[in-house]
Amino acid sequence: MVIDASAAIDMLIPTPTGARIADFLLGLNSDLQVPSHFRIECTSALRALTLRSRISDDRAAASLKDLIALGCTVWPDELVLDRVWQLRHSVSAYDAAYLALAEVLDATLVTSDRRFARAAQVAGQAPIVVF
DSSP states (O other), X not given: OEEOHHHHHXXXXXXXXXXXXXXXXXXXXXXXXXXXXXXXXXXXXXXXHHHTTSSOHHHHHHHHXXXXXXXXXXXXXXXXXXXXXXXXXXXXXXXXHHHHHHHHHTOOEEESOHHHHHHHHHHOOSOEEEO
């Protein structure tokens, strides 16, 4: 199961959508797979949420600890870089890395970013679960 930053952030801060994602993932008992930029992208999202006063600094700090505790398998860029480039007209390079990883691993992609999911369903070849 490949999880993108949008789904992870929803679980970490948490949101009602994040609770549904967590329940879904717990029911599957599957290891989470992520591209190498995943933790930095999540950290950037937490920073943005604190700057907009959507979450406290303490909540963000706790979320960072929870992020590490997710125990995701991190995959190197080299595995997906060519496919990321092929997807350049459809999705951002960051989003393409999630889609490409799901394709390479023959895994399902979990996201809460509906716009990305729509584009990925057209451009990609991986099953996508959208929350």
